[in-house]
Amino acid sequence: MNKISEAVISRLPRYHRYLGELLSQNVERVSSEELSRLMNVTASQIRQDFNNFGGFGQQGYGYNVQFLYDEIGKLLGLDKPHKMVIVGAGNLGRAIANYGNFKNRGFEITALFDENPALVGMKTAQGVVMDIESIFDYVKENQVDIVALCLPKEPATEIAEKLVECGIKAFWNFAHTDLKFADDVQVENVHLSESLMKLCYKIKENK
Amino acid sequence: MNKISEAVISRLPRYHRYLGELLSQNVERVSSEELSRLMNVTASQIRQDFNNFGGFGQQGYGYNVQFLYDEIGKLLGLDKPHKMVIVGAGNLGRAIANYGNFKNRGFEITALFDENPALVGMKTAQGVVMDIESIFDYVKENQVDIVALCLPKEPATEIAEKLVECGIKAFWNFAHTDLKFADDVQVENVHLSESLMKLCYKIKENK
């Protein structure tokens, strides 16, 4: 398979979401034209995007919603389970831990860690919050596919570096910094404040 | 001023962040070349981006960090205060409310609302959580620049629609849906799960 562009990859989760909605409305088939109206993109782009992966439709018919949903899910790796631990059990960490839709998408949160003694020992739906120092042994003894970093920049960076040495290959980073490691370590940096700033830009332009 | 492309606007907060870091390290001047190494983009792009706004540098010298930081801040509207209320006082809403850096960027969280009676009346650093039904009177009587939506899709959509009728012009939406209103109402849709799915895609490709 050719190298798929970032732009295309970024659109896959959105397709997946809209197809999931159609599915829950028991829609069986959809054309690129219908989907384009729904999603506010061009039909051409939809067909072009899917054809990066060989195409999932049938001439004269369109796309079978269930099939397309499943295939995009497979592209995103959602057909395989993912074990995730959360570092930082503050509000954000707990928000992530409790985010309902994860479980039925194959994500399992197996542990929470924090450095704050006031939080260590706290009971959550995902188990008792553990001391941050125990995470390094934890990841050696248990399978961990993803580490979510929900704590400030400095400790997040420090802990992530150590976890890379322990063999962790994927970080979902909410700290206010761009983490980057070797090419075989994947990082998604989420910058909430940047989306807020974009909103402010638009507010200002709107006046 | 010409219409600035989305791509450029999206990069402004990141420039702002890196310049803020240089500032806190007491760096006085920076060249596009130096900044490009720091940020992993091309120097050409940096100069091109800034020249959308007329250019902030000086030939032979580069850019004054403080000046550039301030100017980008102004572009983003960060020189003006923003009053924000949060709808949904669950973990995510409280995470947003407590996010430390907001205050010194001119964001003030003036109220939290929730529909859950168990949360209404709860004390927070931003005041007592109010009943969701009181939000409509609140926004009529108080200035509210931004409403952050931190609750599920269905109630978020319903409340946002009513708030648009009350004159709210900007939403920071964390609900799992793409909100869209008239052109004079700005929305930033944040889809946390989509960034997680992108991470999964990369994990899979990496194997």
Add this chain to the structure above:
DNA sequence: TAGATTGTTAATCGATTAACAATC
């Protein structure tokens, strides 16, 4: 078969990069 709609090629558009003249 006729109609519908994809898959795919070609054309267009916009964004990024390269190059260099302007100028501090």
Add this chain to the structure above:
DNA sequence: TAGATTGTTAATCGATTAACAATC
């Protein structure tokens, strides 16, 4: 003045859109 580095034009690259032949 000489060196450095921007501002800006031109070239390149990639992504999006349009068009249409293939085919269900």
